[in-house]
Amino acid sequence: MIKYIGVCLLFLLVASITQAQERDVATVNYTVSGLQYNGTPASARQLDVKFRVPLYQKNQSAVGATVGYKNVSLHHFPMDYAASLHGLIFQGVWMYKVSARRSFTLFAQAGLYSDLKDISRKDFRYSAGFRYRLKHSDKLSTGWGLAYSRQFFGNQIVPFIDVDYRPNDKWSISGQFPVEPKILYHVSKKLGAGLEVNGEAASYRLSSSENNNQFIQINQWTGLARLEYQFARSWKLRLGIGRNFKQSYKLYKDASKTPWTIITIPVGSKPDPVQKIEGKGFNMQLGISFNP
Secondary structure, three states: OHHHHHHHHHHHHHHOOOOOOOOOOEEEEEEEEEEEEOOEEEEEEEEEEEEEEEEEEEOOEEEEEEEEEEEEEEEOOOOOOOOEEEEEEEEEEEEEEOOOOEEEEEEEEEEEEEOOOOOOHHHEEEEEEEEEEEEOOOOEEEEEEEEEEEEOOEEEEEEEEEEEEOOOOOEEEEEEEOOEEEEEEEOOOOEEEEEEEEEEEEEEEOOHHHHOOOEEEEEEEEEEEEEEEEEOOOEEEEEEEEEEEEEEEEEEOOOOOOOEEEOOEEEOOOOOOOEEEEOOEEEEEEEEEEOO
8 A cells, every 4th residue: 555655646746746825734624425326315425635835836837736535435325335445635826927917827636545354556547637827817727727537437537627717805706627626705704604516536446356457437417505604714614505407326347447537427329337326415514614
């Protein structure tokens, strides 16, 4: 395991490179997603922890790294599904400030995603991308980018538009479209409330000895009512309550082909899953972040 984590770190330091796209130094998020399986209530509970570290900054360039851990616990799922899935993530970003209004960012990520029962090179996923950011005015900034990810289910392309629009002191529209847009009404400097949409596509490899290298693909689109509260100057608490309007957990055999996917939409034919669970249900999120 140490050998492969070392490969991830090397990939991070050589191929990635700034200031992470998110400004918070540390974030912890906990999510509960509910659904029905054969008439029985089931749930997926996810813990996501990230730490961002600035590595270098001089003139127009900035370099930083992110280390993260993700855990997905599946409750009341069939025995074929792993009860607990893990992700160890290493990311790096390089940002170059072209001018006072323009910047260019490169980012890359390597991660171990599996049930951690027996680890091999097949348990690793990789992604990379770029973003060009333009400040149109004091109220509006946009970023245009493209990300590629080598998932267990194939090759995934995610085009995105990064928006930060603040027409006045009370309203803001921000996030990455179409995967994470958010509109927020700022009741005060510390308190905000609004709506958010999240799209996620992920995959985790199962044990080679017990499950023949099968993998689980998770797709989810969620709508949330969001509440944010800043306290103690540097800390922010986030609460989201909503519904998954699309949610699927698919179990596949070890892939022999590498199909393409645009965000969560497949291009062309895909292999049929061994088993799948689909449904809608509630979604609740609780998070805390630190930004000194």
